[in-house]
Amino acid sequence: MSDALAPAIRIAATRRVTEEAPLTRYLLIGVAVAFLGLFLLLPLAVVFTEALTKGAGAFFATFDEPDARAAIRLTLLVAAIVVPLNAVFGICAAWAISKFSFPGKSVLITLIDLPFSVSPVVSGLVYVLVFGSQGLLGPTLSSHGIQIVFAIPGIVLATIFVTFPFVARELIPLMQEQGTVEEEAALTLGASGFRTFLTVTLPNIKWGLLYGVLLANARAMGEFGAVSVVSGHIRGLTNTIPLQVEILYNEYNIVSAFALASLLAGLALVTLGIKTLLEWRYAGQIAGRRRH
Amino acid sequence: MEIRIEGVEKDFGDYPALRAVDLTIARGELVALLGPSGSGKTTLLRAIAGLSNPDRGRILFDSEDATTLSVQERRVGFVFQNYALFKHLTVADNIAYGLKVRPRRTRPSRAEIAERAARLLEFVQLDGLGARYPAQLSGGQRQRVALARALAIEPRVLLLDEPFGALDARVRKDLRRWLRDVHRQTGLTTVFVTHDQDEAMELADRVVVLDKGRIEQIGTPDELYDRPASPFVLSFVGEALALPVQVADGKVIFQGKELHVSSENLRNGPARVYFRPADIALHGGQIGALEGRVEAVRRTAAGLRASISIPGYDQTVEVDTDDRVGTTLGSSVPLSLNNVRIFSTAAEETLGDGAGI
Secondary structure, eight states: OOGGGHHHHHHHHHSOTTOOOHHHHHHHHHHHHHHHIIIIIHHHHHHHHHHTTTHHHHHHHHTTSHHHHHHHHHHHHHHHHHHHHHHHHHHHHHHHHHHOOOTTHHHHHHHHHHHHHSOHHHHHHHHHHHHSTTSSSHHHHHHTTOOOTTSHHHHHHHHHHHHHHHHHHHHHHHHHHHOSHHHHHHHHTTOOHHHHIIIIIHHHHHHHHHHHHHHHHHHHHHOOHHHHHHHOOOTTTTOOHHHHHHHHHHTTOHHHHHHHHHHHHHHHHHHHHHHHHHHHHSGGGOOGGGTO | OOEEEEEEEEEETTEEEEEEEEEEEOTTOEEEEEOOTTSSHHHHHHHHHTSSOOSEEEEEETTEEOTTSOHHHHOEEEEOTTOOOOTTSOHHHHHHHHHHTSOGGGOOOHHHHHHHHHHHHHHTTOTTOTTSOGGGSOHHHHHHHHHHHHHHTOOSEEEEESTTTTSOHHHHHHHHHHHHHHHHHHOOEEEEEESOHHHHHHHOSEEEEEETTEEEEEEOHHHHHHSOSSHHHHHHSSOOEEEEEEEETTEEEETTEEEOOOOTTOOSEEEEEEEOGGGEEESOSSOOSOEEEEEEEEEOSSSEEEEEEOTTOSSEEEEEEOOSSTTOTTOEEEEEEOSOEEEESSSTTOBOOOOOO
16 A cells, blocks of 8 residues: 555544544533533532531531421422322323324323423412312312312322323333233233233333333422422421422521532432433333433 | 134224134144235234134134133243243243243142253253343244243144244254154144245145235145145245236137137136246247247256247246257247146136146
């Protein structure tokens, strides 16, 4: 080979056609990193530094407050109710959509996505209009001594609504891709429908399910808008962590507000960590990476 | 076990997937369902298994009406097209699955299950691979695991959907022979679906040819080759050429000249004369009305192969010959036909008994 050709070949080998020139490349990376730092990392750091401005003592004192404890308990309770329910609903919906064909299927898919496109405040208001004391079902319910709005049931309902799509949306593409052939095989081998679900379907979707549950949980614990409308902000009773943070902040109780907020931020970091781990380890068995 | 299918029909929306299918498969028989895609062969197999229910008609296992039985109750061994192995279970657990899911009173002991799985692994020549996962096996190995898993439940009948479809040619050949052996050793009534006529002809005792949801013909490979019941069967099981002719008063006319073909039982009108490429020859026998033009001549290992065009027929035919002189380019040559079959084209299903020239 002639020497004159060699450099040209070397360049062709190191730089692909679609790759930008180094300057453009560094500029793009720089802009992206600066943006992330300014709008994501900096606020996150502020949450923790503000929480710790008056030392660790003040930070931990926040969690001795009865109202703060009540808020944490309520948040955990709501998540403990909502996440398992949504896991079951999500599996049912994904199963129905991916394994059967029926009229109105595309309508159902659109409906599942509805909470993504509706403002949480609106979905909260809807519950007030239906279950509130002036609402559609409110008088009937209250005559039976059931209170939904401005009480824990309302918070649970609103949170279910807001977090509904996470599990279903994660499982639908996964189950569609897997089809029904393994289930059919289990049936021909004599397994009952439920047995087939436990031994074949569930193992095949477990990582996708975990991924969906994780996202649903993060949203359930962090939801503000919808919960704010239906909760009634009764301290120690119907305040979740995000609502308590707002109250503390409005009262200029900055350290406590940020200390509580740091719990949510910590939750977000843990979620992010597990999510990354799942994506890295079980990439093939999770469908929704493209979306979230 | 004998399988009897009586008047089974199935529609997918407006599309009739199976139309009035009647078929009896004898105990211990090895039967192929052969047809192009969309012919209903897989639908029929799934209906036998209970994976889909026919809209009309009955399926009997021996004298028992199986139509009302669930998939589980039918106890069929089903081997799926892409094996459908359980990805998250080892090979041994895959094979043992059907035993483990049995209700407690009929379930063998743990030790017995393990032993039976090991025996089956040996039977399908995969001993020592029990701890592997399906993803760690080759296509042929997966196929054999799928078969072992189906056999583990001691099925009453073995059903295979395109058993060799996803394998490369050499593995297919081996597995074909092997499946024949498995059938001999188990003595199970076995039905398999294929679109490959070679596979059907080589393996099966009888072949059921399906087209557009209808059974075109049921017969031994010999019967299908020698006495195809319809133009479809004739062209599906092996290559066939068709000359458009007119039948008039017992005469078969091609391009205005009479072909000396017996045409009893044929109604007047348009028809086609079908023959296999091997049944056309130069000069052979008496000179009929059929004449062709030599378009090209190529040398082959055995002799010469001439491409010959026939006026009035839009394809050229390839004829093997050793006559160098008679096949000069562009010359006209007389052709003879053997073993022709004539089918009327007016009513698609009318059958003529054409003999040779």
